[in-house]
Amino acid sequence: MADKVLMKGNEALAEAAIQAGCHHFFGYPITPQTELAAYMAKRMPKIGGTYLQAESEIAAINMVLGASAAGVRAMTSSSSPGISLKGEGISYMAGSDLPALIINVQRGGPGLGGIQPSQADYWQATKALGHGDFQVLVFAPSTVQEMVDLVQGAFDMADKYRMPAMILADGMLGQMMEPVVLPEKSEKEPIAKPWASCGHKGEREHNIVNSLYLTPNALENLVKERYERYETIKKNEQMAEEYLTEDAELILVAYGASSRVAKGAVNKAREKGLKVGLIRPITLWPFPTDAIKRAASHAKALLTVEMSMGQMVDDVKLACEQKLPVHFYGRTGGIIPTPKEILAEIERLMA
Amino acid sequence: MDVVFKKPHALTDAPLHYCPGCTHGIVHRLVAEVLDELGVEGKAVGVASVGCSVMSYNYFGCDMVQAPHGRAQAVATGLRRALPDGVIFTYQGDGDLAAIGTAETVHAATRGENITVIFINNAIYGMTGGQMAPTSLPNQITQTTPYGRDVNSAGFPVRVCEMLSTLDGVALAQRVTVDSVKNVKIAKAAIKKAFQNQIEGKGYSIVEVLSTCPTNWGLSPVDALQWLRDNMIPYYPLGVYKDADKRDNMKGDKE
Amino acid sequence: MQDLNIVFAGFGGQGILFSGKVAAYAGLIDNKEISWLPSYGPEMRGGTANCSVCISDTPIGSPLVTNPNVLIAMNLPSLEKFIDEVEEGGIVIIDSYLIDKKVERDDVRVFYVPATKLAEENGLKGLANIILLGKLYKECPFCEEETIEKALLKCIPPKKAAMLDFNKKAIAIGRTQ
Structure with missing residues (x-):
């Protein structure tokens, strides 16, 4: 077994995501999640991945949307006010059936609120991360080790069910250090993503990643299909x-x-x-x-x-x-x- | 029998929904012809923006992603980073690119994001029914400037190519139009160069196409083209505002 | 071992978070349950900084120490902020070179160590925090004897490896106080 190391929650999350095969991180600075982005900025260039500091939270989530649409594992992290800004992109991703991992290291609100730990974004995360009928997977770790342990599963479930996943942490978990055993690099083959817009190479029809459905019946049918998936998740994935x-x-x-x-x-x-x-x-x-x-x-x-x-x-x-x-x-x-x-x-x- | 004219391969068979006289159709064709000629349809991913051209994802034969309003270049950035060998382009209107997506536009440009941006400037919001655009001209009457765009309260139009030409990350910033055969040819050459730049890794290329919106301008297609010549071109001069291949072109290479 | 709930407090730049990390790593090496939680945000930029360290035989509940049984204070605002919260019978270690005030409580064990002065006199500028940690070890051995050096090794970045000896000396000085 790997050694126990002392690591901040934010940094442990970042390393776990890399081990889970996420090589594309897009973010914007905000307290108290900054160490996560800083860790990614340090690590990504060394493994040939992407760390990109976006011009805004909105741009960051839409970069995640683009990378995810191309079929790669992508993530962003932020804290409460930043997550509000990402709401639009998350809704579009849910509406386009795109997987991704979004980290919310919660702080006090509303508004600019404070920077100390909070859990006041529960409603936002579980009920209304953006407009429209949709859910995202929401995980709530309580230790640094659990933060690490949930990351791989969050990516896997997001891919499997084709929906965004969120790790709802808070300033305390993000900032604290605890002993943690980091996961080994995942050997699992990521699932195939035949829907991805990554260039058809003349070998198939063109793929369209899209959330626009102007015919009410078509939109209703799609949302209902999504809700059937949600029912399966409710039945099988409670923890x-x-x-x-x-x-x-x-x-x-x-x-x-x-x-x-x-x-x-x-x-x-x-x-x-x-x-x-x-x-x-x-x-x-x-x-x-x-x-x-x-x-x-x-x-x-x-x-x-x-x-x-x-x-x-x-x-x-x-x-x-x-x-x-x-x-x-x-x-x-x-x-x-x-x-x-x-x-x-x-x-x-x-x- | 020889085929002397055919639909480009990179356009699908879906019938376009654009209004009669709208120049979107011409620009779609030019983009598709360029994808064909460069042989990159198979590795191209286009980003459709919100506006009249949102359903361009049905028309372009390459893989497509539809972006939230204003976010096309952020989405393209994500695609770019995920697909190093891909040919990534956005197709955006003026509201999308120069109002709600200004930050995404400026920052993709200044990062030198190696993408191709096709920018349709028709000085109005088409899909929502003719509201003032960031590029609506002074005194232009729109649904939300019923007495004409008053620059004292609504401010001045944005000249996108001029603005972006100051940024180091930009490889090409060129304004064209498609009101005549000659100009269509210039537009196609610009679009081709914008894609070639990307393939050669030169950075961000934007081609702004001055376009018409006969429906929302309340003009016939022919009158709309004349309105464009009389009003838009004087405010938005055609030309190359930046071409990294040439030196000393920051002030525009007016025709 | 009794659960240790330690607050290290002082100005940003005094190495408050670092000495906390050394104590936490010591606990980790000895297979204890531990947590380390810093204060964070604008107050860290030159203002007061503190961190909570818990060392226990059982899993740590809240890592935020509100009632410490050990307080290490390196400036007056920190002492004033935490002194009334220290548990009865707790240990209070004060850098008396920087804090010109006596503790009025008589139900806690208070130790006055002129750590900043000792550091300067011994060529250990910037290691007053570690001198105070050495004092804590003397009054309350929070880890095995040989663990301290291992913990220091974990906390000192490889680029600053030369600092190990200075840190060891600082611990030693603290233990003589």
Whole structure:
């Protein structure tokens, strides 16, 4: 096994993407994701890849669109305000059935907001990254190692289902260093992309990568076909960690940075004899409704913990079909809640 | 029987949707002829922009990608970097290239992105029904300048070739038109050079084609060509604004 | 071992993030669970900088240390920012050459080390941070004896390999304080 190294989340993401066969990175500087782009700028020239600093977030995502349309693995990374700008391109990519990886190292919002860690882009990532009926795959790592581990799968699933994938990280995960074992270079043959616009060489009809359908029936049929794919994904690709949930009366639901804090609070609560567990969604879309449903069948209440004013809590409520109360505890604006705060909330709810 | 005139191979059989008298058809043909003559259809990838020419992806026989509004040259940049041996071109109107896509245009040009840009300047937004374009002339009446373009509030038109000719990354910036046989021949030569430049790795080449929009100008096709000669060419002089093969051409090589 | 939740704090340019990284790497080499989290953004450009380092036998929850049991302070604003948050019984190490103030709390163990002065006197300019780390090692050995050098080796870029001996000397000086 390869050695453990100490690496920032942002840098680890970049290296993992390179190992997953992504040799085309297009980005624009923004805190707190800058190390990712800087790492790419250093590495790409050495492996004959492309690092290109675009003139804008909008240009960057459209360069990704172009590279992806040509059939290569391409990615971009940004932070919240930059992701808003990329929304247009992401919608076009979804509408053109193009795979790609987009990293959001979230910071506080709205507007210019702040630069400290936040989870206030959950709605954006899972519900409305741009206009129109579409979804992107959304992964929510909670450690630097998991950031690395999810990258290869995110590219593979994006290729398989022909849709953009997002890693929804945050300033804490991007900036922190943890021991990490980097993946070996992927030996897997990338799947064939017969749809790519890469020059027909006179050997086939011309390919068109396009999202324009002026006939309503044609557009409806295409969107419906896409939604059938989404149903398959919802059925097969949900990922969540269930921690001490079996006998738990109160189950916390938290992802990413806040799930680490929540887990700490669960451990402290257990020391006090409180039956508390944690569900940690790893995919945010597809949302792990199955895990929530299992919890709803035996727990007495759920407590969603987020670094936002409460966004994922909507999906938790939908998933548990109002069978039990769903509480919420959150901090926003760039504040990471402390285990103490969450423990206090647990004790209040269980009193 | 000898075939003396035929459709270029790089045009598909799809019937063009353009209005009668629109010059898009001529320019499509010129681009396709050049792809044929250079033998690069098989490695060409065209980028269709948003505007009247959006459906050019159906007309060009090479592989095509449709870009978001204004982003054609960013998309072309992605294609360029992913396909080192590809022949990459964009086909864009004035709203796409010189308004919503100005940043993408300027930066692709200054990077010297090795692509070919075909720029249709007809001084109006065609597809949306005749609104003011960044290249609409002073006092030109459009749907959104019903009293004529007032430069005091709407500002002045953008001269794209002049602007881009100042950038080091640009290999060719040439303005042409297709109002006569002679000018069509000049336009074709410019388009061919713009593709040859790319094949030879010389960098960014843009050919601006002054074009007509009879429908939205409210003129017959013949009158539209005359309007172009009387109004557009004086404001947008034809000529080579930059040719990296020649020295001292920054001020334009007026005809 | 007791969980260590350390805050290194000072001005940008004092090597705050570096000494934190050395401590984190030491933990890594000894197979501990560790995390390192810097403050970031405009405040890093010459303003106050700090980083949180956690070293534990169990997985790290929040890497953000809000209640440290070790505080290393290299300027007054940092001391004032964190001193009330230090856990009871915690260790506070202060560069007394740069901070002309005594800690009023009597429920923490405070050590005053004129690290910046010691660094200058010993030809170790810029290594006050490592002297303070040496002091921390004396008061609270956070890794195996031979691990420190290995951690330094990991943190010093190959181009600056000559700095290793200076860093080792700085650790040694810190341990005599």
